[in-house]
Amino acid sequence: xxxxxxxxxxxxxxxxxxxxxxxxxxxxxxxxxxxxxxxxxxxxxxxxxxxxxxxxxxxxxxxxxxxxxxxxxxxxxxxxxxxxxxxxxxxxxxxxxxxxxxxxxxxxxxxxxxxxxxxxxxxxxxxxxxxxxxxxxxxxxxxxxxxxxxxxxxxxxxxxxxxxxxxxxxxxxxxxxxxxxxxxxxxxxxxxxxxxxxxxxxxxxxxxxxxxxxxxxxxxxxxxxxxxxxxxxxxxx
Amino acid sequence: xxxxxxxxxxxxxxxxxxxxxxxxxxxxxxxxxxxxxxxxxxxxxxxxxxxxxxxxxxxxxxxxxxxxxxxxxxxxxxxxxxxxxxxxxxxxxxxxxxxxxxxxxxxxxxxxxxxxxxxxxxxxxxxxxxxxxxxxxxxxxxxxxxxxxxxxxxxxxxxxxxxxxxxxxxxxxxxxxxxxxxxxxxxxxxxxxxxxxxxxxxxxxxxxxxxxxxxxxxxxxxxxxxxxxxxxxxxxxxxxxxxxxxxxxxxxxxxxxxxxxxxxxxxxxxxxxxxxxxxxxxxxxxxxxxxxxxxxxxxxxxxxxxxxxxxxxxxxxxxxxxxxxxxxxxxxxxxxxxxxxxxxxxxxxxxxxxxxxxxxxxxxxxxxxxxxxxxxxxxxxxxxxxxxxxxxx
Ligand SMILES: Nc1ncnc2c1ncn2[C@@H]1O[C@H](COP(=O)(O)OP(=O)(O)O)[C@@H](O)[C@H]1O
Ligand SMILES: [Mg+2]
Numbered sequence: 001x002x003x004x005x006x007x008x009x010x011x012x013x014x015x016x017x018x019x020x021x022x023x024x025x026x027x028x029x030x031x032x033x034x035x036x037x038x039x040x041x042x043x044x045x046x047x048x049x050x051x052x053x054x055x056x057x058x059x060x061x062x063x064x065x066x067x068x069x070x071x072x073x074x075x076x077x078x079x080x081x082x083x084x085x086x087x088x089x090x091x092x093x094x095x096x097x098x099x100x101x102x103x104x105x106x107x108x109x110x111x112x113x114x115x116x117x118x119x120x121x122x123x124x125x126x127x128x129x130x131x132x133x134x135x136x137x138x139x140x141x142x143x144x145x146x147x148x149x150x151x152x153x154x155x156x157x158x159x160x161x162x163x164x165x166x167x168x169x170x171x172x173x174x175x176x177x178x179x180x181x182x183x184x185x186x187x188x189x190x191x192x193x194x195x196x197x198x199x200x201x202x203x204x205x206x207x208x209x210x211x212x213x214x215x216x217x218x219x220x221x222x223x224x225x226x227x228x229x230x231x232x233x234x235x236x237x
Numbered sequence: 238x239x240x241x242x243x244x245x246x247x248x249x250x251x252x253x254x255x256x257x258x259x260x261x262x263x264x265x266x267x268x269x270x271x272x273x274x275x276x277x278x279x280x281x282x283x284x285x286x287x288x289x290x291x292x293x294x295x296x297x298x299x300x301x302x303x304x305x306x307x308x309x310x311x312x313x314x315x316x317x318x319x320x321x322x323x324x325x326x327x328x329x330x331x332x333x334x335x336x337x338x339x340x341x342x343x344x345x346x347x348x349x350x351x352x353x354x355x356x357x358x359x360x361x362x363x364x365x366x367x368x369x370x371x372x373x374x375x376x377x378x379x380x381x382x383x384x385x386x387x388x389x390x391x392x393x394x395x396x397x398x399x400x401x402x403x404x405x406x407x408x409x410x411x412x413x414x415x416x417x418x419x420x421x422x423x424x425x426x427x428x429x430x431x432x433x434x435x436x437x438x439x440x441x442x443x444x445x446x447x448x449x450x451x452x453x454x455x456x457x458x459x460x461x462x463x464x465x466x467x468x469x470x471x472x473x474x475x476x477x478x479x480x481x482x483x484x485x486x487x488x489x490x491x492x493x494x495x496x497x498x499x500x501x502x503x504x505x506x507x508x509x510x511x512x513x514x515x516x517x518x519x520x521x522x523x524x525x526x527x528x529x530x531x532x533x534x535x536x537x538x539x540x541x542x543x544x545x546x547x548x549x550x551x552x553x554x555x556x557x558x559x560x561x562x563x564x565x566x567x568x569x570x571x572x573x574x575x576x577x578x579x580x581x582x583x584x585x586x587x588x589x590x591x592x593x594x595x596x597x598x599x600x601x602x603x604x605x606x607x608x609x610x611x612x613x614x615x616x617x618x619x620x621x622x623x624x625x626x627x628x629x630x
Contacts, residue, residue, distance in 0.1 A: 055624040060543060081547050088545020095627065099540040103258060115247065116545035160544075 008072030010036045010168045010199040011057060015066035017222075018052050026052040027222045030066070034201065036167065039194040040229075041210035042203045042217050049222040050203045054172045057201065058091055059083045071167045088116040092161030092198075094171035098153045100145040106132055106156045107141045113160040131159040135189055151182025155189065162193060169193065169200045175209060187212055243550060251554050252561040255530070263562060266519075266526040270566025270606065271573055273516025274599045278574025278591065279581070280512055284505040285590040286582035291498055293588065298373055298429050300491035301333075301466050305457040305477050308486035316484040320452045322477040323365070329476055331465035336371040337454035338362040338433075341444045343414030345392070345437040347402050351412070357401040360436045361413060362455075363444030364393075371458045372430045379407030379422030387440030390447055392418040395434040399423040413437065414448040429490040430458065519566060520606035527559045527614035531621075538618055539626030552619035559611020560604060567603030571596050 011034040018027040026049045034040060044050050055061035056068055059075050068075040071090050075083065092113070100109050110128040111121070119127075129141055135155040145153055154174060161169055171190065175183030187202075187209060194200045202213060210216045216228040243251070256263045305326065307316040319325075323337040341361040344353070368374065369381050382393060392413060394404060399420075402411060410417045418439065427433045444450035457477060461469040466489070474482035531538070538551055546554075575591050582589045 051628065055627075058543065060539075060627065061622075061624040081549075084542070084545050084547040084550075087543060091543075093540075093543045095540075097536070099536060099627070101254070101258075101537065104254065112541075113544055115243070116541075116547070116550060118242075121244075121247065 007036055008069070010034050010038070010071060011201070012069035012072075013056075013066065016056060016063045016068060017065040018049075018056060018061070019064045025222055027056070027063075027219075030219070030222075030224050032217065032224065032227075034199065036199050037194070037197060038215060039191065039200045039213055040202070040215035040217055041213040042201060042219065043207060043210040044205060044219040046205055048205075048219050050205070050219065051172060052222075053219065054170055054201075054203050057168070058093055058170050059087055084116070089164065090167045092164065092166035092169040094154070094157050094161050094169065094174045096173040096176040098145070098157045098177075100153055100156055100160075102145055105142045105144055106137060106148070106159075109145070109156055110160045110163050113163040117164055127163055128159070131163040132156070134162070134193075135159045149182070150178050151185060154178060154182070154186050158186070158189060158193070162198060165198075167199060169198050170203070171201065172203045173205070174202065175204070175206070183209070243553070248553065248557050249561075252557045255534075255554070255558045256561060256565075259530075262526055263565070266522045267562055267566035267569060269519030269522035270516065270563050270603060271519075271569035273512060273519040274567050274570025274603060275573030275577060276512035276515050277509060277602075278571060278595055278599050279577035280505055280508040281595040282574060282578030282589075282591040283581050284501060285592050285595075286578060286587045287501060288498060289590045290582075290585075290587040291494060294428060295491055295494060298491065299460065299463075300489070301460050301463045302372070302429055302490060303459050303461060303466065303470060303473065304430075304488050304490060305459070305473055306486040306488075307453075307455060307478070308484040310481070310484055316478075316481065318454050318457070318478055318485070319480070320454070322454055323457055325476050325479075326457055326459055326473065329461075329469055329472060331462040331469055332459050333462060334367060334371045334460040335457060336365040336368040336459075337457045338364050338368065338436075338438070339441070339444070339450060339453055340455045341414070341439065341448045341450045343448040345398075345402065345414075345418075346412040347404070348410075349412045357398070358435065359395075359398045359401060360432075361444075361448065362433075362436045362438050363441045363448075363450045364438045365441060368433075368438070368458065369424075371460055372427055372433065374427045374430070374433065375425045376422040377425040378405065379420065381422055382438070382440050383421075386421055388442035388446065389440070390416050390418040390443055391421040391440065393422045393424060393438045394420060395424050395436045395438070396426045397434040398437050401435075411437070413439070416447050428494070432456070516602065516606065520563070520610050523559055523563050523566070523607060524610035524614065526562065527555060527611055528617070530558070531555060531614045531618045534618075535621055535626040538621045539623045539628075542621075542623035543627065548619040551621075552615045555615035555618045556608065556611040559614065560607040563603045563607030563610065564600070567600045570603070571599055574599070 013030050013032040016030040019025045042050055042053060056063055059070060073086060107125060107128045110131050111124040114124040132138060132141055135158050137155050175186050190200050204210055218226040307318045310316045323335055327335040341363050343361045344356045345359055345361055366382055366387055404420055407420050407422055409420045411420060445452055470487055473487050474485040478485050578591050579589045
């Protein structure tokens with residue numbers, strides 16, 4: 001894993017905590033550094049705070065304590081508009097439920113990944129088709145989600161996440177709704193995308209999935225309990 | 238890293254996709270708007286068509302006719318015009334045509350077996366030969382009184398009188414004041430002098446000769462130069478009855494038609510108000526559809542936020558959908574309104590008039606309603622917290 005010093009780390013959490021309005025503390029005191037080009041699993045049982053973590057990493061939510069830096073940008077200092085722009089340009093999301101829009105072709109769905117980046121439609125469609133080829137769906141460009149298998153739908157979602165060539169790809173239980181064969185091929189695809197340069201974070205409760213990834217970060221009850229990479233400490237506690 | 242605005246084409250496409258994902262619901266809420274706009278446009282269109290018809294009628298009949306009647310004496314009895322009133326009126330400079338009718342104290346029956354009481358409310362009037370030219374009456378069957386028949390027992394029936402007597406063919410005889418009269422012709426309805434429709438008309442001379450007519454006119458019809466009508470009106474009383482000018486009644490029958498238009502305007506305003514309520518209900522339907530849409534599409538909103546949509550992108554997307562939805566309804570409504578106006582006007586033989594301002598106004602109102610109906614749902618959509626929206630099932 002090579003990182004040029006000029007490039008900021010993809011993710012930098014220091015002392016991050018998130019307490020929900022009801023009083024539930026879903027995340028507490030998390031320090032984490034993920035460099036560009038890494039491939040890591042965030043592993044934990046249900047309710048341990050994984051999705052909360054994904055929302056913070058994806059700038060969909062803000063921490064109640066600590067600081068979150070994505071690609072060098074301090075999230076707490078940014079406005080909602082700026083965060084939207086950051087997500088459009090630098091972060092790709094893959095969800096367990098795919099979240100594809102029904103009745104529209106795979107190409108249209110993937111092109112939505114560029115809709116808010118100011119790219120012209122022609123270019124969006126061209127890059128969408130390209131991304132679909134990259135995830136092995138070159139033969140399914142015009143198919144609507146309901147004409148695709150679960151594994152294929154997740155590939156479309158992944159293509160949508162990477163069509164904008166984000167710095168960071170966040171996948172929340174990407175294999176959660178899939179059988180083991182499709183799940184394995186999705187994981188393989190993520191590994192391949194990582195090899196091509198994308199930083200990939202896979203959130204999972206399945207240690208079988210986590211075991212296949214080079215770095216495993218484990219959380220339990222909102223705390224980071226182990227990190228296979230034993231990363232350097234960031235900031236002070 | 239700046240996020241650019243969506244192009245108009247992108248917005249339109251987004252709106253279409255959002256709407257056509259739920260075609261039935263969209264159709265029904267657009268229909269609500271369409272009914273409102275259609276009703277408003279039909280009300281305005283039918284009223285405009287009716288006005289156009291009235292204008293056409295007025296220009297055909299002319300507005301320069303005046304009618305002189307004897308009126309009442311100060312003690313409330315029926316007054317009488319002097320026998321020479323017609324001749325005196327014709328001497329007023331700007332008067333172009335004059336004709337008189339006089340009530341004859343006789344009744345007309347289909348034959349001599351009918352009981353005397355069954356008069357069918359048909360008046361017998363003595364007439365000048367100039368009458369059709371002055372009131373612009375035409376015959377629908379047979380002919381008008383000729384110089385040869387005007388002093389003989391011949392009669393021309395008004396449209397309603399002919400119907401009541403069940404006489405259609407000229408040449409038939411009717412029993413009038415104890416004599417047989419040959420029906421010479423039947424008049425078409427006379428819009429400016431509907432009293433002629435219910436009358437049996439006999440020549441002035443014949444009426445005096447056979448029916449005991451006293452020769453006093455009871456109605457004098459006259460046409461004046463259009464610009465002088467009011468001036469003529471001012472001197473008519475003195476001219477027609479110099480002995481008692483105040484008794485004389487003067488009217489301008491085209492005023493009645495114009496007054497009818499004013500009455501129609503009141504009704505139109507009322508109906509327009511009702512249609513506006515329908516349109517408002519349609520607008521509430523659109524708002525309702527949009528609110529439900531926002532609730533149902535939380536995960537789509539969350540996803541779009543994750544893909545980099547700003548709040549304003551989400552807001553404009555939903556606002557745009559609401560506008561598109563009501564514009565759809567508005568366009569449908571304009572079509573409905575034009576069809577309804579056309580069908581009604583044509584069925585009555587009126588010219589079809591749908592004012593352009595009404596169609597434009599309808600579409601404008603639609604867009605305003607769409608904006609109003611969409612603004613709250615759009616605000617709600619844009620305030621959805623992305624993380625929560627994505628975790629929604
Ligand atoms: N919006 C929320 N409001 C209140 N509590 C929440 C909210 N989201 C998650 N939680 C709570 O935070 C904890 C962590 O949830 P989550 O991050 O979803 O865990 P995981 O994804 O690992 O299952 C849980 O106890 C959950 O009930
Ligand atoms: Mg979760």
